[in-house]
Amino acid sequence: MIEIKNLKAKIEDKEILKGINLTIKPGEVHAIMGPNGSGKSTLAQVLAGREDYEITSGEIIFQGENLIELEPEERAWRGLFMAFQYPVEIPGVGNAYFLRAALNSKRKYLGLPEMDAMEFMTYIKKKMEALELSPSMLSRSVNEGFSGGEKKRNEIFQMAVLEPTLGVLDETDSGLDIDALKIVSEGVNRLKDPSRSFLIVTHYQRILNYVTPDYVHILMDGRIVKSAGKELALELEEHGYSLIEKELAANV
Amino acid sequence: MINLKEKQIHQQERSNSLPEWYKSFLHQRLTAHRDLGLPSPKDENWRSLPIRDLLDHNYIIPETDTDLEIEDIKEFVQNKKKNTGNDAINVVIVNGKLSQELSDDVSSIEGLEILNLSETLVKFPEKLKSIFDHSVESTHTYAALNDAKHTDLTFIHLEKNRSLPRPIHCMYLSSGDSTDIHMHNTKTLIYASKCSSCFISESYYSLNKTLAYSNVTTDIHLESSASIHHVKIQDESNESFHLYTSRVYQQRDSIFKSCNLTFGGKFTRNDIFSYLDDENITCTLDGVYILDHQQVCANYTSLDHAKPNCYSFEVYKGILDDSSTGLFNGKIYVHQDAQKTDAKQSNQAILLSENAKIHTKPQLEIYADDVKCTHGCTVGKMDKDPLFYLQARGLSKKDAKNLLIYAFAAEVLENIDNDHVRKNVEERLYHKLNNKN
Numbered sequence A: 001m002i003e004i005k006n007l008k009a010k011i012e013d014k015e016i017l018k019g020i021n022l023t024i025k026p027g028e029v030h031a032i033m034g035p036n037g038s039g040k041s042t043l044a045q046v047l048a049g050r051e052d053y054e055i056t057s058g059e060i061i062f063q064g065e066n067l068i069e070l071e072p073e074e075r076a077w078r079g080l081f082m083a084f085q086y087p088v089e090i091p092g093v094g095n096a097y098f099l100r101a102a103l104n105s106k107r108k109y110l111g112l113p114e115m116d117a118m119e120f121m122t123y124i125k126k127k128m129e130a131l132e133l134s135p136s137m138l139s140r141s142v143n144e145g146f147s148g149g150e151k152k153r154n155e156i157f158q159m160a161v162l163e164p165t166l167g168v169l170d171e172t173d174s175g176l177d178i179d180a181l182k183i184v185s186e187g188v189n190r191l192k193d194p195s196r197s198f199l200i201v202t203h204y205q206r207i208l209n210y211v212t213p214d215y216v217h218i219l220m221d222g223r224i225v226k227s228a229g230k231e232l233a234l235e236l237e238e239h240g241y242s243l244i245e246k247e248l249a250a251n252v
Numbered sequence B: 001m002i003n004l005k006e007k008q009i010h011q012q013e014r015s016n017s018l019p020e021w022y023k024s025f026l027h028q029r030l031t032a033h034r035d036l037g038l039p040s041p042k043d044e045n046w047r048s049l050p051i052r053d054l055l056d057h058n059y060i061i062p063e064t065d066t067d068l069e070i071e072d073i074k075e076f077v078q079n080k081k082k083n084t085g086n087d088a089i090n091v092v093i094v095n096g097k098l099s100q101e102l103s104d105d106v107s108s109i110e111g112l113e114i115l116n117l118s119e120t121l122v123k124f125p126e127k128l129k130s131i132f133d134h135s136v137e138s139t140h141t142y143a144a145l146n147d148a149k150h151t152d153l154t155f156i157h158l159e160k161n162r163s164l165p166r167p168i169h170c171m172y173l174s175s176g177d178s179t180d181i182h183m184h185n186t187k188t189l190i191y192a193s194k195c196s197s198c199f200i201s202e203s204y205y206s207l208n209k210t211l212a213y214s215n216v217t218t219d220i221h222l223e224s225s226a227s228i229h230h231v232k233i234q235d236e237s238n239e240s241f242h243l244y245t246s247r248v249y250q251q252r253d254s255i256f257k258s259c260n261l262t263f264g265g266k267f268t269r270n271d272i273f274s275y276l277d278d279e280n281i282t283c284t285l286d287g288v289y290i291l292d293h294q295q296v297c298a299n300y301t302s303l304d305h306a307k308p309n310c311y312s313f314e315v316y317k318g319i320l321d322d323s324s325t326g327l328f329n330g331k332i333y334v335h336q337d338a339q340k341t342d343a344k345q346s347n348q349a350i351l352l353s354e355n356a357k358i359h360t361k362p363q364l365e366i367y368a369d370d371v372k373c374t375h376g377c378t379v380g381k382m383d384k385d386p387l388f389y390l391q392a393r394g395l396s397k398k399d400a401k402n403l404l405i406y407a408f409a410a411e412v413l414e415n416i417d418n419d420h421v422r423k424n425v426e427e428r429l430y431h432k433l434n435n436k437n
């Protein structure tokens, strides 16, 4: 599915990703945990194609193709989706218009016919209901005035509509109450499929109780310092990052 | 109304038939224009504008009609009319002259009259005079020139208590001349009597791509409780010089809402003066200008709050690409008497290229102590975060940019209450954006 090799990225001369190696196979769920400022969002944004970061070395091979030179939209068309840690408010751009335009540009790339407004409404109705989003949000501007939880549910709704092959979720669980966390997790689980993978960035074990990861990685200071099964998240929850730091120190 | 083909009466004959007060107005305004002179780069009122281009060309003011074949214009007009909707009242003005042949017949529309100069002098001399009495004050040199040199005018009169259900669309066509550079002094007066209301748009087009000057004045008079929703669209060719002055005079309880849109023109300058001369008046001056290549557009607005308890709202938005230049100068003058004035002004611009320039200058002069006046100005490049968000969801960079520009302008455009006009403007905006990047 995706193979990240020795990925290094910097911004304004500050190196943030210092050689990331990560392979995700079809159908797998990977979690990335790590302290604030360790580079998790940077990794997510670099995968999605944000151009503010300068890639100084490495490759991102997605379904056999190197993404590095591709525009964000070209990555989206190929099946990459990144749920933003801080979804952007865009006044004046209607949700429904935006999402249909996004879906149709992907469909165009795939050689599928465009969906007209009616077909689109039918297509999204169930997906909206499942995420308990009110239909009135469709006529509002993208994320404008949405509560924190609504913004996160909207991200998962967009993912459900765009049906990516790889979903990168950047702290989608942060700021959610217990009910919303369940709704969002179920949204992710519904999309689980042998041909679809997820990379979940989180600080907490709790989302992983619902969406079980196959692997948990720990990112510290721009590097993946430890990878293991789902038990690693529990261990972290209990001991924090200090234990990992000690382990690392001992290994040096 | 005057037939286009009919040659204009000889200057001498014409002036003989004019009343004395009218002749003295022409004379007074010519003197004013001469005293004011042509703009210079040092001029406070023209500084920051690349006016060399404007001054380098010697223009002539044609005394007679250019030989335009009505058949040639007809098709152009028909095409434009398709955009205005079935209920529209279309008024066509060619090189400053109201054309009876091309305009819709309004004789069956009660309460509305659309007249040329000689008809106005017969029917509404007092009202014309009252508008001129306000124009006399104006110190804008090109407006003075228009006041002195117009050879005809269009007078739109709405009678008392008449609320016009159909929108009026004025289409101003101008043509350049292959040997001389022509200046057309186009003059329109809109008179809304007590408690009347209407929607009126002015669209300016070029009939050819030859350099021409449009020197325009539109004077608008609102009696008490009158209400006008006004849209002005500058869509002349990129060879044209367009100087537009609008003088708005408002009486008690009146509402004036205007949207000033600039797409075309090589050099466009809009001056809007609003005088709020009694209580409980609302005046909204909005605008959007979208420029590329070497286009220049300057918007000068002046809001005069003379009496207490009035409201003014102003939002101007600029979108500037390539080496274009924009200017916004928003003056709000609150007289000592004008307590409880509520004035809001905002001016925003997006620069899409490193070479685009914008000059902005809010000018608040407040002489009353109990007022609410706010103004804000933001100028910058397009915000990266929304752009990335849209692209990350699959919108191409071009579509994402256009959508964001469109959303930026929408705050102003969505205030246009006439669906046909709003849709046309939106299409025009898309068209201009899509022919780029």
Ligand SMILES: Nc1ncnc2c1ncn2[C@@H]1O[C@H](COP(=O)(O)OP(=O)(O)OP(=O)(O)O)[C@@H](O)[C@H]1O
Pocket: A011, A012, A014, A016, A034, A035, A036, A037, A038, A039, A040, A041, A042, A043, A052, A085
């Ligand atoms: N535009 C920027 N300019 C300068 N430094 C930046 C920029 N963006 C990110 N950084 C820095 O990069 C580092 C990694 O940031 P990143 O957002 O990837 O962390 P994170 O692991 O997602 O943290 P959190 O858990 O708080 O979300 C931080 O030190 C941050 O300050």
Ligand SMILES: [Mg+2]
Pocket: A040, A041, A042, A085, A170, A171
């Ligand atoms: Mg983060």
